[in-house]
Amino acid sequence: MPLTRRAFLGTTASLALAYPMFGGAQAPANAVFAHGVASGDPTADAVVIWTRVTPASGRAAKPVRVRWTVTTDSSTPITVRTGRVTTSATRDFTVKVDVRGLEAGRVYRYRFDALGESSALGRTKTLAVVTSHIRLAVVSCSNYPAGFFNAYAAIAERQDLDAVIHLGDYIYEFANGVFGDGTAIGRIPDPEHEAVTLDDYRRRYATYRCDTDLQELHRLYPFFAVWDDHEFADNAWFGGSYSQDTSSTGRWSRRRSAAIRAYLEWVPVRETGKIESFSLYRSFAFGTLARLIMLDTRSLRDGQVNATDEPGLDDPRRRLLGARQEQWLAGALRASKESGTTWSLLGQQVMFSPFEKRGVPIKNPDSWNGYRAEQRRVRDLLATASNTAILTGDMHSSWAFDVPHDPWNGYRPDTGEGSIAVELITPAVSSQPYFTGDQEQTLGATIRASLPHLKFFEGENRGYLLLDVTAARLQASWYLTPDVQRRSSTERLAATLVVEAGSNRLAQG
Numbered sequence: 001m002p003l004t005r006r007a008f009l010g011t012t013a014s015l016a017l018a019y020p021m022f023g024g025a026q027a028p029a030n031a032v033f034a035h036g037v038a039s040g041d042p043t044a045d046a047v048v049i050w051t052r053v054t055p056a057s058g059r060a061a062k063p064v065r066v067r068w069t070v071t072t073d074s075s076t077p078i079t080v081r082t083g084r085v086t087t088s089a090t091r092d093f094t095v096k097v098d099v100r101g102l103e104a105g106r107v108y109r110y111r112f113d114a115l116g117e118s119s120a121l122g123r124t125k126t127l128a129v130v131t132s133h134i135r136l137a138v139v140s141c142s143n144y145p146a147g148f149f150n151a152y153a154a155i156a157e158r159q160d161l162d163a164v165i166h167l168g169d170y171i172y173e174f175a176n177g178v179f180g181d182g183t184a185i186g187r188i189p190d191p192e193h194e195a196v197t198l199d200d201y202r203r204r205y206a207t208y209r210c211d212t213d214l215q216e217l218h219r220l221y222p223f224f225a226v227w228d229d230h231e232f233a234d235n236a237w238f239g240g241s242y243s244q245d246t247s248s249t250g251r252w253s254r255r256r257s258a259a260i261r262a263y264l265e266w267v268p269v270r271e272t273g274k275i276e277s278f279s280l281y282r283s284f285a286f287g288t289l290a291r292l293i294m295l296d297t298r299s300l301r302d303g304q305v306n307a308t309d310e311p312g313l314d315d316p317r318r319r320l321l322g323a324r325q326e327q328w329l330a331g332a333l334r335a336s337k338e339s340g341t342t343w344s345l346l347g348q349q350v351m352f353s354p355f356e357k358r359g360v361p362i363k364n365p366d367s368w369n370g371y372r373a374e375q376r377r378v379r380d381l382l383a384t385a386s387n388t389a390i391l392t393g394d395m396h397s398s399w400a401f402d403v404p405h406d407p408w409n410g411y412r413p414d415t416g417e418g419s420i421a422v423e424l425i426t427p428a429v430s431s432q433p434y435f436t437g438d439q440e441q442t443l444g445a446t447i448r449a450s451l452p453h454l455k456f457f458e459g460e461n462r463g464y465l466l467l468d469v470t471a472a473r474l475q476a477s478w479y480l481t482p483d484v485q486r487r488s489s490t491e492r493l494a495a496t497l498v499v500e501a502g503s504n505r506l507a508q509g
Contacts, residue, residue, distance in 0.1 A: 032117035037110070042126050043126065046102060049096070092262075098270060131286055132289070140228070147185070150488050168226055213487070227296070231263055238300055280296045282294050288341050290344070291335075291336040313369075317373075320368060320371040350392065388504070389421065391424055402506055430462055472500070478493070
């Protein structure tokens with residue numbers, strides 16, 4: 001039976017036992033399944049379903065047997081898959097089941113049962129083998145102490161999505177007050193200090209997953225998720241981070257493993273291989289309409305260099321993707337083209353488009369601009385593909401770019417001639433915008449005037465990106481949400497741009 005958002009939130013009654021509840025995160029539906037349910041990584045015949053069991057007081061060390069059930073979405077549900085799994089403290093009592101043998105393009109319901117309680121009723125959807133339209137919400141940068149997750153609330157009010165794409169910074173590792181202070185609005189993350197150990201990361205995810213707006217969005221739609229730096233540490237790379245040398249962060253390899261382990265426990269991504277060799281890049285086919293290629297531009301990269309280190313920026317040995325993933329991307333784009341797939345959607349984390357003319361010091365060496373040799377190689381790959389849209393997070397602001405080889409040479413901004421792809425950047429869910437007040441008026445005007453390939457920019461507000469994809473065109477709409485210091489699902493449409501199939505350029509919608 002369908003379960004409405006209002007009915008779900010109306011059932012909240014009791015507090016979690018293992019982890020504390022925090023002001024902005026309302027009481028969970030029940031004490032056993034305090035962190036809700038979720039699904040992710042759907043394919044045409046499978047989907048990952050997730051929950052966490054909060055063990056009763058006094059039995060926290062004992063394993064828990066959990067039953068899961070998947071049914072049809074109908075007034076008289078039919079059970080299509082069911083089973084039992086055991087969870088324990090070894091994986092923080094989280095439960096993840098990769099449900100196989102499902103039908104393509106179908107909506108399913110699922111729930112879990114354990115310790116005498118039933119979870120909320122989740123809804124998920126497999127990918128269609130033949131489809132003429134998909135609608136996806138794109139989000140990133142959800143910072144708990146910085147404000148309420150109003151973008152999640154607004155998306156959850158929609159009834160028409162296929163899935164949600166989360167492009168990273170699902171959590172923030174900072175101590176409260178470092179990058180957002182949640183004291184005044186009752187959103188103090190646990191632990192209050194910076195997350196460093198496995199226990200710290202687990203507790204931080206637990207804080208976020210008590211937020212009812214995030215719970216509801218997970219309950220309604222499957223996620224395609226990938227991490228960025230704050231699931232690890234600020235400006236992380238394979239061998240360290242911006243804060244790696246401080247005495248409080250511990251040995252990096254141990255911290256990195258802890259961060260990956262907690263992510264896999266708490267986020268509904270499909271698990272493959274061991275933590276030491278785990279790869280989060282993967283792809284998903286929406287029939288021949290679109291292929292979603294999820295890249296990991298964070299955990300496999302070489303370290304950042306100084307913004308004025310021109311030889312380092314151009315060093316062909318320095319990589320953002322890593323050699324194996326770069327080769328995999330080439331194969332994924334080639335497979336997409338050879339299969340007759342119309343659109344390639346690249347879900348990734350940091351800005352791809354160049355921000356400065358050649359010879360001008362770059363402003364953000366953590367982005368693709370700090371890895372220029374690989375950036376050029378990927379542009380060459382995009383030139384051999386067609387109908388490619390790069391989906392980006394990280395920037396805490398809204399952007400849309402044409403992607404030519406060189407925006408200042410051989411590209412015509414009036415017609416889009418010379419563009420080989422487009423880049424669409426989603427604003428933050430709640431993290432502080434980078435361009436506010438006078439910055440938006442002064443720096444924003446400079447940005448618009450100096451970047452010929454920039455087609456849309458809005459730097460003051462949070463929100464999300466909505467994609468509508470058909471064989472004829474891709475439509476991108478930016479929805480902005482109000483002040484995140486109060487909970488609201490109100491939104492406003494800021495801009496709509498379209499890419500006609502075969503054009504590789506942005507136009508007004």
